[in-house]
Amino acid sequence: MQEKMAGTNISVDKDQFCCSVCLEVLWEPVTIPCGHSYCMECIKGYWRKCELKAEFSCPQCRRTFSPRPALARNTILADIVEKLRRTSTQEAGEKAADVECDVCTGKKHQAVRFCVKCQTFYCEMHLKPHNERNRGRMHPLSEVTKQLQKRICSRHNKLRDFYCRTDQQSICSLCFKDGHKGHSVVSVMEERMEKQKHLEEAWKKSKLRCKEREKELRDIVKYVKRSAQAVEDDSEKIFTRLLRSVERKHLEVKELIRGEERTALEQTEKLLERLNQQIVEHRRGEAELEALSNTEDHIHFLQNYKTLCAPPDAGGRPSIDVHPYFSLLILRKALTELRDKVNEVCDRESTKIAELVDEEHNQSAENSLSCPLNTDTD
Structure with missing residues (x-):
């Protein structure tokens, strides 16, 4: 100031x-x-x-x-x-507010200071003796303001230093004698300490509940992290087994393809061997035909030409089996269909998983709205 x-x-x-x-x-x-x-x-x-x-x-x-x-x-x-x-x-x-000195007798003078320790109003004349008497002691003084006037009884112009618990209001000493006999009356300090104690206990309980809820939430966080890690580990194992299963099927299909390849090659090699035999016979027949054509003995030609009238490939040509080739085409088509079905199943199941997670999130949100954190202090 x-x-x-x-x-x-x-x-x-x-x-x-x-x-x-x-x-x-x-x-x-x-x-x-x-x-x-x-x-x-x-x-x-x-x-x-x-x-x-x-x-x-x-x-x-x-x-x-x-x-x-x-x-x-x-x-x-x-x-x-x-x-x-x-x-x-x-x-x-x-x-100062219009408050009278508590020490004056007879004509009351206007109070200029209020001693917090003595709980007494002093006018200028009685303030000096009070200060001299309590020199060096803790007797804090406050100004007599409008705010302080609210603590004055409007009926008796006395400090309201009592509290009536029955009527739930602060009263002065004269009010206590006049209209509050038989009521539960204590000093304002005692009531304030009681209320303050109750308030502090309520806030301590609220603080304790907040700490308990914080611990619960921290435990939930730890649980969520552990659960997420467990699910992640399980998914890793599941997909690892799934990949291994796919890998095994892949090896089986490769072995099937190689088996079909070996069968087709064996058949082709047999056909080549038979064809080579036919080529050898054909060359031998050509040599005989050339020798017979060069003979001058017409009778000999007529007697032997019938043996050369049927070339080796006539009616005896080997047929090529195309079954292995068609088997490989069918296998390729089956693998393509398998790929499409696996992708379809993966997409469908992934969508189901996402829908289940979203549904659980919505349910958790509804539960949190219906059961809010309790921060009451009563």
Whole structure:
């Protein structure tokens, strides 16, 4: 908060003049050798804890001093913080909500500060004795603002420091006596601690459930990975066996083709052998025909020409069996049909597998929508 010093144009930050021990504006300020300033009573109380060590340190920079430095009031700083305090009090009075001092008797003055420790409103006149009486102690003060006014009972103009559990509302001490007798009434601090404890327990349970669900999900992830790896290993084995089976069938078909080849070659070799025999006989017949044609004995020619009238190929020509060739053509056609059927089966089964996976995904999505994660805190 920025404060403007009375009678000057100097703007200062109130936090610059706060004691780092009590966190309030300096009271009877003293400056120690390292340059940091504290309330007289605050630094004395802090150093009393260091007397056994005989080594005294600064609460902020931790610089040590031995022996203990002498403490003297910083008059210039004291004047500044006094003016700052008066200015803050005046401005607080101007901005303060319409709340009366709890200490005043008779005519009530307007409160300018609220002590969080004492749970009491103080006017400007009673604030100074309070501060002097609690110097060096943790008695934080807050401004009497509109927000603080919400804690004031509109009926009795008293701080609502009790909570009626029966009516579920905060009340002041006079409300407690007037209209809440016999009710379950506790202090607002006790109710706040109870509610805060319940809230913290609820959030702890929620956090625990989240951790449990996280563990479940992590276990599911591990299970999915293991399952996927197992399925992948199984598919590897299945396709390996399938490939080996196909390889065996391939070898069987190759052996069948080679068998057909051997049969066809054997038949062809037999035909060639018979044809060679016919060629030899044909040449021998040609030689006899040439010799008979060159004879001058007409009677001899007429007696022997009949033996040469039937050449070796006449009526005895060997036939070529084309059955092996047709068998190979049929085998090729059968293999082509087998390939088409295998592709068809693979495509059909792959489609079935994909449909099953998609169906399972859809079912899982429906289950996750119908059973959302439970993050309730009750």
